[in-house]
Amino acid sequence: PTGQETRTFHVKPISDEYPLGGETYCIRAKGGAVDYRFMPEPDLPPLILDEETLGGGVSSSNNNMSLEEFVERNMPESPEEANARLMEDYGLSEDVANVITGDPPAIALFEETVATARNELTSSSIIEKGEGSSSSSSSKMFDSIPTLSANWLCNDLFGLVKKNAAVVDDDESSLSLNNNPISVEYSTVDGERLGALVAMVANGTLTTSMAKKVLAIMFEQQQQQQDSLLHHPADIAKANGWRVISDPNELVELCNGVVHDPKNSSQLEQYKLGGKKVWKIEKFYAGKVMAASKGNADPERMKEALALVLDKLN
Numbered sequence: 001p002t003g004q005e006t007r008t009f010h011v012k013p014i015s016d017e018y019p020l021g022g023e024t025y026c027i028r029a030k031g032g033a034v035d036y037r038f039m040p041e042p043d044l045p046p047l048i049l050d051e052e053t054l055g056g057g058v059s060s061s062n063n064n065m066s067l068e069e070f071v072e073r074n075m076p077e078s079p080e081e082a083n084a085r086l087m088e089d090y091g092l093s094e095d096v097a098n099v100i101t102g103d104p105p106a107i108a109l110f111e112e113t114v115a116t117a118r119n120e121l122t123s124s125s126i127i128e129k130g131e132g133s134s135s136s137s138s139s140k141m142f143d144s145i146p147t148l149s150a151n152w153l154c155n156d157l158f159g160l161v162k163k164n165a166a167v168v169d170d171d172e173s174s175l176s177l178n179n180n181p182i183s184v185e186y187s188t189v190d191g192e193r194l195g196a197l198v199a200m201v202a203n204g205t206l207t208t209s210m211a212k213k214v215l216a217i218m219f220e221q222q223q224q225q226q227d228s229l230l231h232h233p234a235d236i237a238k239a240n241g242w243r244v245i246s247d248p249n250e251l252v253e254l255c256n257g258v259v260h261d262p263k264n265s266s267q268l269e270q271y272k273l274g275g276k277k278v279w280k281i282e283k284f285y286a287g288k289v290m291a292a293s294k295g296n297a298d299p300e301r302m303k304e305a306l307a308l309v310l311d312k313l314n
Contacts, residue, residue: 005029082107090114090146099154105185106153109194113149116195118142121203141202149198153184156212157194160219161187189218197233204298205234210242246298251289251305254297258288259309272313282310 005026013021049067077085079101086097086107100106121142165182197214200206206214214233217240237243245251259268264285271281285306290297 003029076104077107079104086110090150091143092146092150096147096150096154099158100150103158103183103185105183106158109184109187109191110149110153112191113153113195113198114146116192117145117149117198117202118195120196120199121145145198145202148202149195152194152198152201152211152215156215157184157187157189157219160189160216164188164219187219188221189215193218193231193233200233200237204244204246206237206242207244210237210244210296213240213242241294241296243296244298245293245296246301248301248305251297251302252309254289254292255285255302255306255309258285258292259306259313261288264288268313271310282306285310 006028007024008027009024011021013019082101082104083094083097086092086100087094092100100110121138161184162182165186194215197206197211197218201208201211211233214236217236218233245254258264267281267284271278286303289302289306290299293302
């Protein structure tokens with residue numbers, strides 16, 4: 001058997017002792033640990049892998065674990081395993097799953113976001129089920145949560161974290177990083193609040209642009225350690241007047257106010273006369289209604305309400 005030694009390899013013959021070439025030969029022998037300059041570390045006590053260390057043999061004999069079982073139970077999930085699980089369990093694409101698993105803390109945040117969003121959708125405090133709501137549309141909304149959550153995590157929250165980590169030095173015009181690495185582990189928005197925000201986008205309570213503003217406020221509040229009562233994204237949206245107006249009665253009232261506004265009397269008279277430019281007046285009214293709602297009116301339902309109001313003029 002080969003002893004403790006350092007060997008080398010030569011392709012060509014090097015001496016009469018090694019005439020063939022393609023052989024290894026000893027260059028120096030090392031008899032023991034001293035030759036390797038090994039020495040005990042005084043600050044590290046011996047690690048004894050017995051039943052007590054591995055968690056077995058204390059409470060019950062059924063809990064005895066072998067070293068292999070202990071490693072399997074306590075070894076964290078590998079990126080490959082996490083990637084496959086996210087794709088299978090949540091229907092994510094491989095690219096999106098790779099982004100999430102590339103930052104291990106993001107996996108737990110993503111799953112918390114999905115769970116919270118789904119809970120919020122089934123809660124009466126967030127989703128208001130109208131008479132026309134169908135089980136199929138609710139099911140589609142529920143199924144869309146993982147993809148929607150992944151998009152908000154990978155695009156918006158990661159963007160805020162990265163922006164917070166990078167600080168531009170105006171004097172030297174150089175890019176320097178804070179002490180915190182670019183990871184959602186240091187995100188000031190957790191999965192619970194991000195999930196609540198995702199639910200509000202999914203059920204149409206907020207538009208994407210409104211939700212981006214809410215997310216920025218949540219991130220900034222926590223970053224500045226503000227002890228604010230506006231913890232929930234719904235409270236932030238309400239305080240800033242951000243909500244999608246989709247109630248037909250409210251939209252009809254807005255449209256009536258714009259159409260019969262004395263300031264728009266010339267457009268009203270021209271619309272009643274008809275002609276080829278009617279569509280321009282309809283577009284004018286749509287813009288005025290959207291402005292009156294401060295951009296909060298649901299575009300499709302607003303057009304339906306405006307059509308009802310204009311039909312009554314004929």
